[in-house]
Amino acid sequence: FIAFMGDAELDEGNIWEAIADQATQGLGNVTWVVDFNRQSLDRVVPGVKVHQWQVQFLAAGWQVIEVKYGRKLQAKFKEEHGEDLRAWIDAMPNEQYQSLFALKGEELRQRFLEGAPEGAKAAVAGVSDEDLAPLVKDLGGHDLASMLEAYRQADATTDRPTVIFAYTVKGWGLPSAGNPRNHSALMSTEQVNEMRARTQLTMATEWDRIPEDTAAGRWCNARAQHLERPRPDGHLSIAVPERVETRSPSKPISTQEGFGRIVTSLSRDEAVAKYLVTTAPDVATSTNLAGFINRAGVYSPDEIRDWNEDDPMLKWSQHPQGQHIELGISEMNLFLLLGQLGLSWDLSNQPLLPIGTVYDPFVCRGLDAFIYGTYSGSRFIIAGTPAGVTLAPEGGAHQSTITASIGMELPGVTFIEPGYLGALDWLLCDSLQRIASGETDSSAYFRLSTRPLDQAPFEAARTRLGEKVLRRQVLAGGYRLHDAFAARPDLRESNAPVVHLAASGAVIPEALAAAAELADEGVAAHVVDVTSLDRLYAAWRSGLAAGVRSASVPAYPLILREIFPEKAPVVTIHDAASHAMAWIGSALGVPAVPLGVDKFGQSGSVSELYELFDLTSGSIVNAALAALALE
Ligand SMILES: Cc1ncc(C[n+]2csc(CCOP(=O)(O)OP(=O)(O)O)c2C)c(N)n1
Ligand SMILES: [Mg+2]
Incomplete structure (x- = not known):
């Protein structure tokens, strides 16, 4: 497993969270290559952080490989005064080094040797103006032989992951190479043409595949075949059961x-x-x-x-x-x-x-x-x-x-x-x-929640709706948990005003209690347990989207028709931000009062907080009356 990453990306904390975890230790088949150009988006990264990063990788048990200089510079370091030259480049501030890339000839030599010790000056005294620029820029990340050597070392180490810091120049080979503002620099047409000529491409050939009859082409093909794998064959030959618990416990459970x-x-x-x-x-x-x-x-x-x-x-x-x-x-x-x-x-x-x-x-x-x-x-x-x-x-x-x-x-x-x-x-x-x-x-x-709920209302709904319908509706996103008319036929006979209480999760008991209080006040309140807001919303949305695309009357989903059969105002109740359920009013085309938690950080008992956020049965009753008044 090989990953390439930018050096400035190493500032993201999630990288360090990942390598610090014991679970990632000892991964001998992992190699990371850091494109170490010491540039980010905005700037040349000040005060190279490489040492700190390397120590962090080492502490996490990684092998750290640095590919700093290419072969030209390495050869030069071996000549007379070579060590002085290496010390001079090593010590040079990042910003100064990067600023050399835009320069040529005498200008480059002057900037490079500004403040340099005699040894470093002597080391490049015999280097022609023409050769100086490629020498100064000769970094290991652009030197294939140096990189191959690093990859070999990474492959040979099988008991821990490897990170390779490959020193590079951002924008290598482009006119903007090393320029602090090169992150989003575009080349002019002339510059593109010049580069085409230099790389022996034409407009007609620049997107061609590598010819298959060349060594590179054959290698690419072999890799493609090696990496190709059959698509998973559709499904596992296992059947997950429809359910694993046989009946609801008699005690409340969260x-x-x-x-x-x-x-x-x-x-x-x-x-x-x-x-x-x-x-x-x-x-x-x-x-x-x-x-x-x-x-x-x-x-x-x-x-x-x-x-x-x-x-x-x-x-x-x-x-x-x-x-x-x-x-x-x-x-x-x-x-x-x-x-x-x-x-x-x-x-x-x-x-x-x-x-x-x-x-x-x-x-x-x-x-x-x-x-x-x-x-x-x-x-x-x-x-x-x-x-x-x-x-x-x-x-x-x-x-x-x-x-x-x-x-x-x-x-x-x-x-x-x-x-x-x-x-x-x-x-x-x-x-x-x-x-x-x-x-x-x-x-x-x-x-999910830690609040234990009495399971009896669910069993009552199972008896009323039947196992099959209940399961289908639960999976589709909601079902009518409490039917006001089934519980109190007199409300139907007296043509009582109707309201829907749609609740999700932990707050369902408050909705049920509110429904009972509303019945006593002559209001028929049905309670819908919304098991998946997402599925209900997606069903509504897809009908609308089809209508929008074909400029026709949008289809209305069966599940919403089933669980909200009467056109009546709705109160939504959620132990979450009130807006998540607020769309239900629009879907039903009725007045809606969304209740939920729109503030953060209060401590107290559950009942104190439900009081604070209008999630008690009393508040739900008031919300239902408000919704009816809006009708
Ligand atoms: C998480 C994230 N934050 C910010 C950005 C914007 N962004 C794109 S590239 C970049 C600089 C990356 O620098 P580096 O990792 O050194 O890569 P280089 O461009 O030098 O190769 C930034 C900040 C982003 N793409 N992703
Ligand atoms: Mg960078």
Whole structure:
């Protein structure tokens, strides 16, 4: 695995997070080449940082190779006064060295030797004006023989990764070479023509492939054949079950705890288990992965003795067959790893079902790698938990409010936020099945909570709707959890005003309580459990988009018709920023009052915070009356 990178890119912290993690140590088949031109976008990088960087790589256990000077300079260094010349160039400030590239002849000699010791002056005294410029610019990164030697050394080292610092000139061979403003410099037509002539190309041939009957052409072909691999054959020959939990527990349970149970149960399914890989940035146990880890072990290239093997709660048994990869506290590394695990099928013919966990607020810390992973077509499951303000007693910093929008807006990722174990079970198994089927864009982001919910309302909905309809609707993004008319037929008979309460995740109990209070006030309030805002939105959007493209009446999705059959105002309730659900009013063409968490950082009990953000049943009742008044 070879990666090329710019030197200024080494300022990005995620590079150092990655190389510092134990999980990346000992990777003998990894080589990084740093294009060490000491220029970034804005400037010549002051005070070369190479020493600091090299020490950092060494400390992380890497082999560091420096390819600084080309063969011309190396030969010169061996001549009389050569060492003085080397010392002079080594000590020269970066900016001064780079400024030489624009100069020629006597001007170059003067600038190069400004303040130089006698030895360095003597070393180049016999070099003609014509030869001086190529000599001064002779850096190792442009010298093929020096680079090949470095690659050989990298290949020969198989117990650790290698980084090669290849000294180069930015814009090598162009008129703007080394110019501090060359990052976005364009060449004039004349300059392009001159370069064409110099490289023996014409406008007719400049995009030609390398002729196949040359040594270079044959080599390119051989490499292409070597790298080509058959496309994965469509789907895994495993069937992920529709669900793994047989019935809802009688005690209240949170989605986070339910998630842990489901993943553990999946590890008992022989067909599925061997493909499962979990990972977490030091939050595996606090996100309920312990049950899985106890069964599947922790990955380590070598077997490591477990000194706490008698602990009945957690067996941290580390060995080469372990299926959990533990990371340090770096959400960036979590998503980098998930991104790669989710491509292992495409890149290494190894299908996997990768599942990561992260504290939901810290999704934002790994967002860059999350986006890149999905951009490159990776498929994985991420559980963000706990989410929202339900961890409020622990303090304001562990709250996530904007993540629902992030999940909805990320292409290639389906955002899912169930409230009940039965729904989570179907949705998680279905998401794994989609990955196992090789479906594109099949990553899923589950936003989960630590708030235990009584499961009885879900079982009531199962009885009312039937298993088949309920599962279909849960997977499609929502179902009617509470039917006001089924519960209170008198409301239908009295032609009571109707309102929809659409809620997602942890706040569903407040919506149900509000519906009961509203019934007592003569208002029929139906409660919809929105299991995937993303799927509902996508269904609505795709109908609209088709209408826009064909200038015809947009199709209206079946799922919205099914779960909001009456045209009535809606209140949306979410332990997340209120805007994420606010579009539902537009979709239904009705007045809407969105409730949610639009401030950040308050600490308190859950009920205190729900009070503060108008998420209590009383506030929902008032919001419903306001929505009816807007009608
Ligand atoms: C994450 C990120 N931040 C900023 C930029 C804008 N940018 C593009 S190139 C560049 C400078 C890169 O310098 P270096 O890595 O040394 O590469 P060089 O151009 O010298 O080869 C910057 C800041 C970017 N592309 N990506
Ligand atoms: Mg650079």
